[in-house]
Amino acid sequence: MPVDIEETLGRELREVADGLHVPAMPRLPEEPPRPARRRAPLLAAAAVVLVAAGAVGVATLPDGRDTRPAQPSPSPSPSPPESVAPIPRSAPTLPHVLDRKLYVDGEQVPWTWWTVRPAGDAWIAWREDFTWWWGRGAEVNELPNGEDVTPVLSPNGRYVAVVRAEGREGMLIVIDTETADTVGGTPLSIGAQKWGYPAYVVAVLDDGRVLARRGDSQLLWVPGTGGRTVDLFDTAPGQVVLGASSAGLVVTDGDGGQPYLAEVSDAGELTRIGELPRHDDLVVSPGGTWVAWTPIGTTGGDVTSIPSLEVRGLDGTEPATLTAPDGWEFTLRTWVWEDDTHLVSTVWSTERRADRMARCSPRTGRCVLVRDD
Amino acid sequence: MDTVTRSADAPSFEDYAASSWPSLYRYAYLLAGNHADAEDIAQQTLLKAYRSWSRVERSDSPAAYLRRILTNTYLSQRRPKGRRLELLTDAPPETRHVAVGGPEERMALWPHVRSLPPRQRAVIVLRYYEDLSEQEIADVLGCSRGNVKSTAHHALKSLRAALGADASDGRES
Numbered sequence: 001m002p003v004d005i006e007e008t009l010g011r012e013l014r015e016v017a018d019g020l021h022v023p024a025m026p027r028l029p030e031e032p033p034r035p036a037r038r039r040a041p042l043l044a045a046a047a048v049v050l051v052a053a054g055a056v057g058v059a060t061l062p063d064g065r066d067t068r069p070a071q072p073s074p075s076p077s078p079s080p081p082e083s084v085a086p087i088p089r090s091a092p093t094l095p096h097v098l099d100r101k102l103y104v105d106g107e108q109v110p111w112t113w114w115t116v117r118p119a120g121d122a123w124i125a126w127r128e129d130f131t132w133w134w135g136r137g138a139e140v141n142e143l144p145n146g147e148d149v150t151p152v153l154s155p156n157g158r159y160v161a162v163v164r165a166e167g168r169e170g171m172l173i174v175i176d177t178e179t180a181d182t183v184g185g186t187p188l189s190i191g192a193q194k195w196g197y198p199a200y201v202v203a204v205l206d207d208g209r210v211l212a213r214r215g216d217s218q219l220l221w222v223p224g225t226g227g228r229t230v231d232l233f234d235t236a237p238g239q240v241v242l243g244a245s246s247a248g249l250v251v252t253d254g255d256g257g258q259p260y261l262a263e264v265s266d267a268g269e270l271t272r273i274g275e276l277p278r279h280d281d282l283v284v285s286p287g288g289t290w291v292a293w294t295p296i297g298t299t300g301g302d303v304t305s306i307p308s309l310e311v312r313g314l315d316g317t318e319p320a321t322l323t324a325p326d327g328w329e330f331t332l333r334t335w336v337w338e339d340d341t342h343l344v345s346t347v348w349s350t351e352r353r354a355d356r357m358a359r360c361s362p363r364t365g366r367c368v369l370v371r372d373d
Numbered sequence: 374m375d376t377v378t379r380s381a382d383a384p385s386f387e388d389y390a391a392s393s394w395p396s397l398y399r400y401a402y403l404l405a406g407n408h409a410d411a412e413d414i415a416q417q418t419l420l421k422a423y424r425s426w427s428r429v430e431r432s433d434s435p436a437a438y439l440r441r442i443l444t445n446t447y448l449s450q451r452r453p454k455g456r457r458l459e460l461l462t463d464a465p466p467e468t469r470h471v472a473v474g475g476p477e478e479r480m481a482l483w484p485h486v487r488s489l490p491p492r493q494r495a496v497i498v499l500r501y502y503e504d505l506s507e508q509e510i511a512d513v514l515g516c517s518r519g520n521v522k523s524t525a526h527h528a529l530k531s532l533r534a535a536l537g538a539d540a541s542d543g544r545e546s
Contacts, residue, residue, distance in 0.1 A: 005482065005532060006501065012480045013502040017399040023408075025394040026416050105425055107445045110492070110515050133515075137425070138441060140515035 087361050087368045092344045094336060095123040095135075099355050104138045118336060120157025120286075122177040134160050136177055144173055144187075154204040155246045155286070159183065161204040163190065163212060170199035172221060174208060183208055188227050190219055203244035211241050211249075211264075222266050235268030247288035247314055248273050261314075274314060285337035288314060290362050292322065292335060292343055305329035305348045311362040322360045325369050327351060330358075344370075386426045389435065390419050396436075397443060403498045404447045406487035418443040440503070441513050448491055448514075485535040493528035496521060 095104040095118045102113040102125055109125075116125040124134045124143070132143040132151050143151050144164050151162035161174045164187060171187035190199050190212055199214035208223045211232075218232035218241055232239065240257075241264075242250045248261035251270060259282070261274035276282065279293035292311045299306060307329050312319040324330050328347035335345035338359070347358040347369070360367035397418055402411035421442050422429050429438045486497055492514070499510045510521045 005529060005536070008482050009486070009497060009501040009532075010504075012483045013403055013486070013498060015480070016483055017403060017502065020399055020402055022395045022398045023412060025391060025419075026412075106421060107442060108448070110445060110448050138445065138515075 087342065087359050087364075087366060089359070089368055089371050091370055092338060092357055092359070094118045094338055094344060095125070096344065096346070096357060097125070097334075098346060098357060100128065104135065107138050109135075109138060109140060115334070117153060118157070119153045119155055122153060122157030122160070124151050124153050124160055132162070134175070134177060141180060143175075150200065152201040152204050152243075153177075154206050154208070155244055156206040158206060159204050159208050161201045161210045163199045163201055170212070170214065172199075172201075172210060172212065174204070174210060174223070176208075183223055188221070190214065190221065190227070190229055202241050203249060205244055205249075205264075209264075209266075211244075220264065220266075220268050230266075230268035232264075232268050232270070236270040239270055245284035245288070246286050247284050247291075250276060250282065250284075277310070277312070277319075281333055283335060283337060283343075284314070285340045285343075287340040289340040290314065290337065290343075292337070292362070299332055305331050309335060309343075309345075309360075311343070311360075311365075313362075320362065320365045322362065322365060322367055325358055325367050328356065328358065328369070331355065386423055390422070393436065393439060394419070397439060400440065400498070400503070401443055401447070403486075403502055404444070404491075404495060414443060414447050417446050421446070437509075437513075444495055444499070444513050445515075448495060481536065482532055485532050488535075489528055489531060493524055493531070496524045497528050497532075500525060 091103070091106065095102065095116045097103075097113050097116050100112040100114070102109040102111075102116055104123065112128040114126045114128060116123050122134060122136050124132060126132055133140050134143055134151070134153070135141060136157075143160070143162055151160050153160045158177060159174055160177055161172065163170045163172055165171070166187075170190050172190045173187045174183040175181070176183055191214060199212045199219070201210060202213050202218070203211040205211075210221045212219045212221065212229075216233060218236075219229040220232060221229050232241065238254050239262075240252045240255055242252060242259070244250070245261070248263055249270070250259060251262045252259045259276040259278060260272050261276060262270040262272050264270055276291065277293055278296050280296055280299040282291060282293040284291050290311060291314055292309045294306060294309060307324055309322045309330060310319055311322050322343065324345075324347050328349050331346040331348045335343055338344045341361065341363075343360045343362065345358055345360070347356050348354075349356070356372060357370045358367050359370050394415070397415045398411055401415040401418070402408065405411045405414055418439055422435075422439055429435050486494060489497065495514065496510055499505045499513060500507075505513065507518045507521045507525075511518045514521065
């Protein structure tokens with residue numbers, strides 16, 4: 001007699017569960033609970049070409065929500081003098097990928113992953129099957145994807161934006177990570193391909209504004225203005241926006257020119273607010289206190305790891321060098337500011353053929369391996 | 374242990390954990406297939422929930438949140454020694470093996486469910502014990518519905534094959 005496998009499964013699983021002797025609940029540890037995460041300043045900057053936080057500005061979305069960006073901390077939070085305070089060796093508080101495993105809030109997220117970029121309470125990650133996902137905590141959501149299209153997260157983690165190609169049209173999608181809604185409700189056309197190249201997102205600001213590049217155009221889109229964009233080619237000639245950080249937009253004066261921090265108005269005008277070092281890669285801490293970078297020419301080509309990073313305070317503190325723990329090197333573009341006190345990164349040992357996580361203090365210039373637990 | 378509450382109406386973590394423990398343990402047992410690992414996984418789940426209680430409490434469904442934590446804990450197969458809780462009991466540790474010939478062993482499918490690869494077993498338990506939809510399972514596992522469909526398909530195919538093999542064995546004996 002044929003077995004109804006689904007009916008049998010349901011019945012047997014219930015019988016097994018109902019027949020169990022459930023032991024007493026274990027006593028839980030005498031430790032304080034982990035406090036709720038604060039929003040932007042305390043956690044995570046984004047990675048890769050800095051893309052950490054956003055320009056200052058206020059916008060109102062179509063639904064009237066206040067989208068004022070989180071204000072950067074004026075200074076690092078009080079802490080014991082770093083000269084004597086040890087660098088914590090606990091696991092990073094940020095989502096991180098180690099050995100192709102993605103860890104969020106101490107849990108391993110299923111599947112294997114290439115990379116993760118955290119910001120605020122949110123993150124975006126690239127899965128082994130080349131799809132992009134975003135999440136808050138361990139919640140995982142797939143991003144509308146296209147080939148060679150990389151999403152960008154705002155420095156405070158509130159918005160993620162991506163351009164999806166539909167034929168020759170570039171459709172901008174901005175997702176509010178707090179509600180999982182698409183800002184404006186529907187994808188927005190930001191024009192046809194230019195020279196055969198689709199548009200892509202360069203930066204998303206903490207208020208939901210987006211800067212996208214299409215050919216030699218740099219298009220600023222402001223929520224609530226429909227499909228209208230402003231081309232920085234007209235409003236800020238010769239200026240190249242590289243990304244957003246918690247301290248402002250990262251801009252260069254011409255291709256390969258001197259980088260600087262800037263604010264952008266809704267009309268597309270750039271206002272210089274600070275200087276930055278010349279760099280290949282650069283990340284700003286979430287409170288806008290520190291900047292870490294790799295010097296020009298150090299992280300291009302086939303380089304996959306480097307022994308040290310440069311770091312300095314954005315208030316003009318003298319530069320220092322963060323050297324990876326002895327025998328280890330920083331894996332390229334995995335370094336990210338955990339907060340305004342520490343930077344964390346995957347490190348690689350050629351001798352051991354292994355990845356670990358390391359934590360660095362910019363005040364002491366020291367880095368330690370975190371516990372492998 | 375500190376009491377963790379958000380408001381007078383919200384249950385404390387201790388209350389919630391106590392009421393959830395039996396269902397967590399049962400679910401963990403169906404995944405792990407033995408008491409020792411079930412206890413371990415359920416304990417780790419409560420510990421993780423405790424450490425992020427404010428987030429769990431704010432979620433639409435704390436039960437779903439804990440189910441996701443437990444499933445991921447099981448699938449990760451990564452149980453840090455430093456984070457393990459010791460069950461404070463006078464009872465001796467239980468064996469990891471179910472007694473041969475017990476009621477569970479006489480079931481048609483359960484012994485084979487326990488032999489499935491972890492992800493397939495998780496899909497089967499979520500679908501046929503927790504009665505979750507494909508989308509809900511996808512949410513728990515952090516994958517697409519298509520992935521859930523294919524995983525379930527492979528699992529059911531394996532189970533049917535195992536049933537067929539059992540039937541053949543029975544005829545031969």
